[in-house]
Amino acid sequence: MAVYTHLTADEIGDFLDDYGVGALRSAKGIAEGVSNSNWLVETEQDGAARRFILTVFETRTEAADLPFFLALLDHLSAAGQPVPRTIHTREGALMRKVRAKPAALIEFLPGISIDEPDEKQAHAVGVALAQLHHAAADFGQARSSSLPLGRCIAMLRDHADRFDAIDPRLAQIIPDCGEALHDRWPAGLPKGTIHADLFPDNVLFVNDMVTGLIDFYFACTGELAFDLAVLHAAWSFGLADNAFRPAIGTALLRGYESRRALSPQERATLPVLAQGACLRFVATRVEDWFATPAEGLVRRKDPMQFADRLAFYAQAGDAPFIL
Amino acid sequence: MAVYTHLTADEIGDFLDDYGVGALRSAKGIAEGVSNSNWLVETEQDGAARRFILTVFETRTEAADLPFFLALLDHLSAAGQPVPRTIHTREGALMRKVRAKPAALIEFLPGISIDEPDEKQAHAVGVALAQLHHAAADFGQARSSSLPLGRCIAMLRDHADRFDAIDPRLAQIIPDCGEALHDRWPAGLPKGTIHADLFPDNVLFVNDMVTGLIDFYFACTGELAFDLAVLHAAWSFGLADNAFRPAIGTALLRGYESRRALSPQERATLPVLAQGACLRFVATRVEDWFATPAEGLVRRKDPMQFADRLAFYAQAGDAPFIL
Numbered sequence: 216m217a218v219y220t221h222l223t224a225d226e227i228g229d230f231l232d233d234y235g236v237g238a239l240r241s242a243k244g245i246a247e248g249v250s251n252s253n254w255l256v257e258t259e260q261d262g263a264a265r266r267f268i269l270t271v272f273e274t275r276t277e278a279a280d281l282p283f284f285l286a287l288l289d290h291l292s293a294a295g296q297p298v299p300r301t302i303h304t305r306e307g308a309l310m311r312k313v314r315a316k317p318a319a320l321i322e323f324l325p326g327i328s329i330d331e332p333d334e335k336q337a338h339a340v341g342v343a344l345a346q347l348h349h350a351a352a353d354f355g356q357a358r359s360s361s362l363p364l365g366r367c368i369a370m371l372r373d374h375a376d377r378f379d380a381i382d383p384r385l386a387q388i389i390p391d392c393g394e395a396l397h398d399r400w401p402a403g404l405p406k407g408t409i410h411a412d413l414f415p416d417n418v419l420f421v422n423d424m425v426t427g428l429i430d431f432y433f434a435c436t437g438e439l440a441f442d443l444a445v446l447h448a449a450w451s452f453g454l455a456d457n458a459f460r461p462a463i464g465t466a467l468l469r470g471y472e473s474r475r476a477l478s479p480q481e482r483a484t485l486p487v488l489a490q491g492a493c494l495r496f497v498a499t500r501v502e503d504w505f506a507t508p509a510e511g512l513v514r515r516k517d518p519m520q521f522a523d524r525l526a527f528y529a530q531a532g533d534a535p536f537i538l
Numbered sequence: 539m540a541v542y543t544h545l546t547a548d549e550i551g552d553f554l555d556d557y558g559v560g561a562l563r564s565a566k567g568i569a570e571g572v573s574n575s576n577w578l579v580e581t582e583q584d585g586a587a588r589r590f591i592l593t594v595f596e597t598r599t600e601a602a603d604l605p606f607f608l609a610l611l612d613h614l615s616a617a618g619q620p621v622p623r624t625i626h627t628r629e630g631a632l633m634r635k636v637r638a639k640p641a642a643l644i645e646f647l648p649g650i651s652i653d654e655p656d657e658k659q660a661h662a663v664g665v666a667l668a669q670l671h672h673a674a675a676d677f678g679q680a681r682s683s684s685l686p687l688g689r690c691i692a693m694l695r696d697h698a699d700r701f702d703a704i705d706p707r708l709a710q711i712i713p714d715c716g717e718a719l720h721d722r723w724p725a726g727l728p729k730g731t732i733h734a735d736l737f738p739d740n741v742l743f744v745n746d747m748v749t750g751l752i753d754f755y756f757a758c759t760g761e762l763a764f765d766l767a768v769l770h771a772a773w774s775f776g777l778a779d780n781a782f783r784p785a786i787g788t789a790l791l792r793g794y795e796s797r798r799a800l801s802p803q804e805r806a807t808l809p810v811l812a813q814g815a816c817l818r819f820v821a822t823r824v825e826d827w828f829a830t831p832a833e834g835l836v837r838r839k840d841p842m843q844f845a846d847r848l849a850f851y852a853q854a855g856d857a858p859f860i861l
Contacts, residue, residue, distance in 0.1 A: 224650040224743075240648045240744060243578055246567035255566055255578060257648065325563045325580065327547040421563060 220252040220271045220314060227269065230313055231258060233304045234320055237265055251432075255323065266323035267302060271316050278317045283358045284431050285309040285319055287351070287408065292322070294350040297343065297419075297427050299324050326419025326426035331454055334466040335423045341470020343425040344413060344446055348439050348475060351408035360411065360435040364400055364491050367498035368393045374501050381504055382519050385497075388526045393494040400491065401438075401484040409442035410434055414449045440481040443471055444488035448496075448524055451535070457523055464535050472538075485536045486528055493525035543575040543594045543637060550592065553636055554581060556627045557643055560588055574755075578646065589646035590625060594639050601640045606681045607754050608632040608642055610674070610731065615645070617673035620666065620742075620750050622647050649742025649749035654777055657789040658746045664793020666748040667736060667769055671762050671798060674731035683734065683758040687723055687814050690821035691716045697824050704827055705842050708820075711849045716817040723814065724761075724807040732765035733757055737772045763804040766794055767811035771819075771847055774858070780846055787858050795861075808859045809851055816848035 222230075228239045237260025245253045245268075252271040257264055272281060286309065291298040299322040301309050310319045329336055371392035378385040410417075412433040419427030451464035471477075477485075500518035528535070545553075551562045560583025568591075570576045575594040580587055595604060609632065614621040622645040624632050633642045652659055694715035701708040733740075735756040742750030774787035794800075800808075823841040851858070 223653040225653070227650075239650055241742075242650055243566070244569035245578070246569055255568070327550075327562055327565055330546040330548070419564075 220273070220316065222252075222254070222271070222313065226313060227254065227256065230269065230311070230318065231256070231320070233306075233311060234302055235305050236260060236267065236302060236320070240264070242269070256320075268299065268321050268323055269318065270321065271313055271318045273316065280358060280361075281310055281317055281319070283356050284434060285321075286356060287354060287431055287434055288321060290354045291347065291350050296347055296350045297324065297425055298347075298431070299427065299429060324419055324427035324429065326421050328416050328418060329420055330415060332415060332450060332463065333423075334462050336420060337450060337463045337466035338470035338473075339420075339423055339425050340413070340418050340446065340450070341443075341467040341472075342474055343418070343428060343470075344410070344442060345471045345474035347410065347428060348407055348442070354408050357408075357436045358434070360433075360437055362433070362495050362499070364393070364397055364494070367491075367495045368397060370498040370502050371494075374505055377505065378501075381501065382522075385501075385518065385522055388522045389494070389497070393491075393498075396487060396491055396494060399487050401480065401487065404438040404440055404481055404484065405478065406436060407439050408434060409437045409439060411437060411442060411445060413442065413446050438488070439475075440477065440485060441488050441492065443468070443477075444485055445492040446471075447485070447535070448489050448492040448521070448528070452520075452524055452527075457520055459524075459527055459531070459535060461535065465538055468536065468538060482536060483533075486532055489528045489535075490525050493521040493528060496521040497525065543596070543639065545575075545577070545594070545636065549636060550577065550579065553592065553634070553641065554579070554643070556629075556634060557625055558628050559583060559590065559625060559643070563587065565592070579643075591622065591644050591646055592641065593644065594636055594641045596639065603681060603684075604633055604640055604642070606679050607757060608644075609679060610677060610754055610757055611644060613677045614670065614673055619670055619673045620647065620748055621670075621754075622750065622752060647742055647750035647752065649744050651739050651741060652743055653738060655738060655773060655786065657785050659743060660773060660786045660789035661793035661796075662743075662746055662748050663736070663741050663769065663773070664766075664790040664795075665797055666741070666751060666793075667733070667765060668794045668797035670733065670751060671730055671765070677731050680731075680759045681757070683756075683760055685756070685818050685822070687716070687720055687817070690814075690818045691720060693821040693825055694817075697828055700828065701824075704824065705845075708824075708841065708845055711845045712817070712820070716814075716821075719810060719814055719817060722810050724803065724810065727761040727763055727804055727807065728801065729759060730762050731757060732760045732762060734760060734765060734768060736765065736769050761811065762798075763800065763808060764811050764815065766791070766800075767808055768815040769794075770808070770858070771812050771815040771844070771851070775847055775850075780843055782847075782850055782854070782858060784858065788861055791859065791861060805859060806856075809855055812851045812858075813848050816844045816851065819844040820848065 227242045231239055237258035240259050241257040242254045245255050247253045250273050254269040256267045256269050285301040288298050288301045292300040302320040310317050375392055417430040447464055447467055451460050453460055497518050500516045504515055550565045554562055560581035563582050564580040565577045568576045568578050573596050577592040579590045579592050608624040611621055611624045615623040625643040633640050698715055740753040770787055770790055774783050776783055820841050823839045827838055
């Protein structure tokens with residue numbers, strides 16, 4: 216949540232010149248995305264205002280993967296999905312450089328992120344995820360996850376001797392840093408292109424309608440049911456008490472299955488996949504925890520939020536997934 | 539440059555309900571302002587998109603002064619100045635509370651801030667400042683500066699024993715922390731309501747036209763010529779080399795005087811006023827320097843930028859102000 220690269224108005228104007236989207240009228244640095252710099256840019260073209268998001272990709276996003284992300288946005292929006300279109304330069308390029316960093320211009324989508332979704336909104340996002348999976352089925356590119364389970368386990372092992380500095384419960388919940396999940400991880404599940412990070416932050420609504428699915432910078436080729444497990448883990452717990460909200464979880468699954476039925480194996484493995492999803496967010500948050508000074512203005516996300524959800528899934532078994 | 543208060547979409551929606559400006563369609567936290575939290579908010583009303591800036595005032599801005607700032611915006615925009623209008627609640631209030639903090643909704647103005655203005659833009663902002671002074675002449679409220687010269691000197695004295703930690707030249711430039719300026723400060727200059735912080739950041743342009751004067755949170759009753767001195771000190775030096783750019787300084791003064799002629803006393807005292815303006819920015823930056831951890835993500839502004847400008851004005855005498 217920061218703007219790392221400072222661009223002058225002239226630099227933004229020069230950047231836009233390559234796109235033929237009209238004259239720059241406003242540019243506001245926005246506090247969005249964890250590791251990129253973003254501007255909400257307004258231009259004027261033929262008397263009409265147009266809005267875009269300009270993103271400068273900082274170190275965390277690997278430049279080599281950007282063509283995958285940007286082409287995926289193109290593919291999905293062409294298929295009618297509520298995903299921001301990548302604007303191409305006059306020469307047809309998906310990206311260009313600014314201050315020696317890769318940068319892209321994408322469509323601005325209206326809508327707001329809901330902190331605590333209701334059942335209707337949860338159902339709608341379940342529907343949206345299944346439709347995304349269908350629309351991505353004929354996307355021609357592939358990308359391996361940068362955070363597969365093995366990598367998350369390794370990240371946790373690197374910090375295991377300092378778990379107590381976060382919370383003594385952490386070592387009780389994952390004494391093996393998640394190794395046991397690795398043995399139980401299912402093989403042979405249907406794969407495809409997945410969003411892999413569909414938190415409430417990344418879904419825009421106008422009332423109960425999904426108007427935007429954004430922030431595809433973790434998208435990869437993976438198990439479709441894992442994407443649903445991420446959604447379940449990210450949406451079905453109260454913000455204040457972190458308690459499981461069964462009605463929300465059920466609405467997510469029902470919405471998803473209204474467009475794409477889960478196979479018996481997918482359904483049976485959801486408890487393990489959900490634990491794997493939680494482990495991933497514990498791992499990245501543990502790493503950020505030790506990388507971020509406690510007094511910094513950047514809010515550290517609490518690893519225990521997802522550690523407790525992992526413990527919940529480990530104990531609850533099939534129960535949260537029975538409709 | 540941060541968003542300190544996190545508001546949920548529901549909270550922003552509830553906030554807007556009090557204003558009757560349509561339904562919330564988008565809200566992006568923007569990296570603007572040093573000590574407030576700001577959102578660029580979009581609503582839909584009668585099929586049309588409307589845009590606003592929602593500001594939550596954090597500790598630095600004294601709540602007691604907000605009615606002054608917000609009423610001033612109202613007064614100036616009613617007088618046709620390019621200043622954002624304060625949106626009133628349905629009950630006519632200029633502000634309300636969010637999370638126990640004062641908050642206000644103001645008009646969004648198009649335009650971009652120029653980092654290195656050219657002569658045309660400098661002339662235009664000189665004109666805009668003089669027009670602002672005229673339009674504010676019949677504003678009925680008064681507010682003392684929170685950073686009068688005496689206060690700046692005191693702030694510097696508090697840190698004088700640590701000046702070398704910033705730069706050994708600092709103590710050479712202001713061995714007396716600015717006390718000598720105090721003795722030379724002119725009395726009897728024409729006073730009025732001044733912006734007092736008209737940095738390039740706070741001026742929006744569309745091409746060479748000033749479309750917005752923003753961030754009035756240092757506005758106060760003071761010497762009109764001091765406002766011009768702030769403008770001169772903030773605009774007339776190269777960003778890269780911090781060297782005086784005489785053509786820009788001249789364009790600022792010519793623009794200003796095309797709308798409001800300086801009295802002989804005002805002109806004669808500009809060198810002292812400009813040093814006072816520089817001293818103020820040195821003082822606030824020195825204070826921020828020692829209050830902000832060096833490793834923090836918040837960029838500390840360099841006190842030496844304005845210390846060197848102060849030294850320039852002290853040596854140059856009348857020269858920069860002779861047209």
